[in-house]
Amino acid sequence: MRTRTSLPVLGLTAGLASLVLLSGCGGGGGQAATPNSEEAQRAMQELIDPYLGQPSDFPITEPLESPVPEGTQIAYVDNGNALVSLMYQLMLPAAEELGAELYVVRAGTSASGVQSAFSTVVQQEPDAVINTAIDPALWDNQREQLVDAGIPIVSLGTVADPASGLVQPNGSAAFELQGRLQAAWLVANHDEAVDAVFYEHTEIAYGAAVKEGFESQLEESCPGCTVRVVQIPIAEVGNQAPERIVSDLQSHPDTDAVVFQSSAVATGLPSKLAVAGMDDIEIVGANPLPTNLQYLKDGQSTVELGTDLNTLAWTAVDTAARLIIGQEPQENVIDGEALVHQFLRPEDIAFDPTQGFSGYPDVGDRFQELWDQ
Template sequence: MNRRRFALGATATLAGLALVAGCGSSKTGTASAIAVDVQTKAKEIVTPYEGRPGAFPVTEKLSSPVPAGTRIAYIDNGNALVSLIFRLMQPAAAELGIDLYAVRAGTSASGVQAAFSTVVQQRPDAVINTAIDPALWDNQRRQLIAAKIPIVSLGTVAAASNGLVQPNGAAAFERQGRLQAAWLVANNDKSFEAVLYEHNELAYAAAVKKGFESELEELCPDCVVRVVQIPITEIGNKAPERIVSDLQAHPDTRGIVFQSSAAATGLPAKLKVAGLKDVQIVGANPLPTNLQYLKDKQSTVELGTDLNTLAWTAMDTAARLIVGQKLQENVDNGDALVHQFLRPEDITFDPTRGFSAYPDVADRFRALWNR
């Protein structure tokens, strides 16, 4: 039976910090061999995403152009990934003739609520949210829906009854977790201990964890998983120290899995200083910095998400909602995210420009939009 342990991130200082399991011992015991047929199954899950991306998410044409003067508000909480997606959306908005503008929100509940309250007062034609938990702005969500203002929400996993359109919702993020688990099983001959570093502040954390744990439970019941919280406010500063402290407290860890590779910013240097070499780093949603680490062989593999295509898909979705067009099933079901496993040899492009599975994304959407 699979042993599951949970370690919660604390707000205490890092000096002398040892993140411990909620129950049981950190000792994994003797590793057992992973059966050949199990590895074969894991490889069958992983292979469709190696060396090529998943299918392009949108194939149906936009039925009519958006009205002149259309305005869309984007909620930007300052997180690097959220801000990046806003920048990637701008060419798509320009192509559609949409005025896309950002409303700044902090990471606190009050800052988020204030930002959404501002948007309610502005009454744009649509709103785009990225990874900010709808529970934090529930009253404003109700007000926007009452005003018949469509909401496209990226990276959230709210129930359909909440009235949000989530192109990359629970289905896409559970797939992320399953793929990361399958990659570890496919690339290890024996059972192992893995740690999943997640951020509860990002709404899709539970979906990634569910996918990762359920797939690993099925493929490798002798493997061990710890789930450790990394506060989102520590990304880019304290996160590497927290991760190193956790790994030192759990020396049997062989797989490091990231909900978002942004948390790994600055980590390779810290791992080197700490002498932590015998670990596999399985990232996801890499930023340009993470892609450079991968190119330099400072990480093992990244589950790349084509954020550029996601940004254009979000604008396409908002446009269809504004003109009253029915959405494609995969968009409506939250499974319109393009994934691809990236190894060091796959970084043949400029990492500073990010990962793009479909470099011709603009041309593809222009054709769909009759531009």
Template structure:
């Protein structure tokens, strides 16, 4: 029976974690001991995933009223990095902006250093009351952060891993949150595959959060299945929405031993099922940061699963943090797993949302709860 040993390289870098393998001789047929080990791994994975099953009474991460109502016309800038999920995030800000009477402005920052620098100079000139940043690495606008700080303009972030290092407030879904959800991805890969041993992780190097998902997945797979292998393959951000699915097909053709895959962002899977079918490849997978087409593919039985994030709740939570920063109000985030499971759930065809655009809803009445905390009405 072919076996491989997973070894996680020391340190978290954008480069892939190093995994090594070894081979032992023997029959190609699974033994009773092998089957028992696989079954045990699946059982442990399923037990670990309990907080991510979507059940339970989930609460707002910060459930305290603001010090005072938000002034009509408060100017908030949203930094748009130009991805499909970023567009969904922008859309999810419209309802709370209307509720609060915000002057919400969208600034496209681009994807290269020059474009980002130019866009952030524009943001400084706009001098808004607050800024929302989703995924843009502060390393690209360090000088503007200093200017904005001197002007007393706070920045609340989502899916940014190094906020504290640049003097910004800690994001609720920073490194610990991403690592915890990465562990959920790793456990789901074992559970959904029925105890497979050969996995691949599709990493997006330009997204700093991707390496933390990868690390969490590697750690959990290594813990539950020490003899499993997790390969890592980089997919450039520029290929999302274009040739990412083709790269996955080519990789799986080159590695027919692969039994299940994990994608750092589920955009990798958009259009992938049809291409896998055309290539005669029957390998399923799970991703995170689900877009509406992913939900449609899951509903059709074409995509196996996704780790859904309630993107609406996420954006209201980031906005809530920004409002508290603007008012100088103290707050504290709960522990990482509570934060992670609060907004995410393993979604399959059995529990896929009816509305693919709205997607997963973690707390049905969260808008009313936020409105109360924001002293609206």
């Protein structure tokens, strides 16, 4: 692997637990690396600066015009994925504060299980539905039935067409930005072109948007950089993924940086990398879980693009409330840009990693002020 010139080498980041399988490599094969232009590095530094040391702006500022009706029920479909289940737990305090009942409908990971769960929701006729990261293509018929029944659907982490009737607070725009920021980090922190690997889950609806953002930004700002895209089945997260990653990196020794679509896939990775003698690889993760944050705090990863899931959970409940009472959501929600990001480095983990990253620890108070008008 080529020696990097700007970033310190940090212990293998098991914490970028998201998507890591590594496939084709773009190594330099002993050739001199291409220098990155100072102009490009400055531009990319300006792009990431607003996300260093502080979170991006709080997403919701407009008051809720009226309370939700007494007895309001909001259905949440949970397919058992760790992130999906976590989001439900984060939404419960928001729903309680709002005065609504948020209840869960269990679904398996199979298409038939998802369809069955959403069919149950259609029959229940709740006041609104919240979905997290379950591809709408898997429940398209039920989506149409819900829309026809006038039941609002808030969908997180999906990239459906606006004509679908879904309101997506963190849609294509937010995920394309994630990819662009990850690419900008690499260019801003490297004096030479980078050979990167990007790990994705094709089963996750937003994956294509992240990849598009990463590839396009890297191509624009670093013509000498290369990236190979490797898919990791979501079923391997939490079990086989670390072995896949290590094997891939061993097959592509010129890889400079590992980029995760989602860091959940890196669970257990640091120890595997250490055993393989590969704990000098740079890792740029995203959407870290508490385990990933602990890895980062321990110096076992380079950087995580943190997503404030707690604020997103409250935003989802807030969006459902507005749709229920007939109030138009904010423009950034409609545009899919209502997501709080912050780059997290080891020195930024001054909080308890087990509690997850929260850019706005007072999120409940902020929404309470908006709801008590």
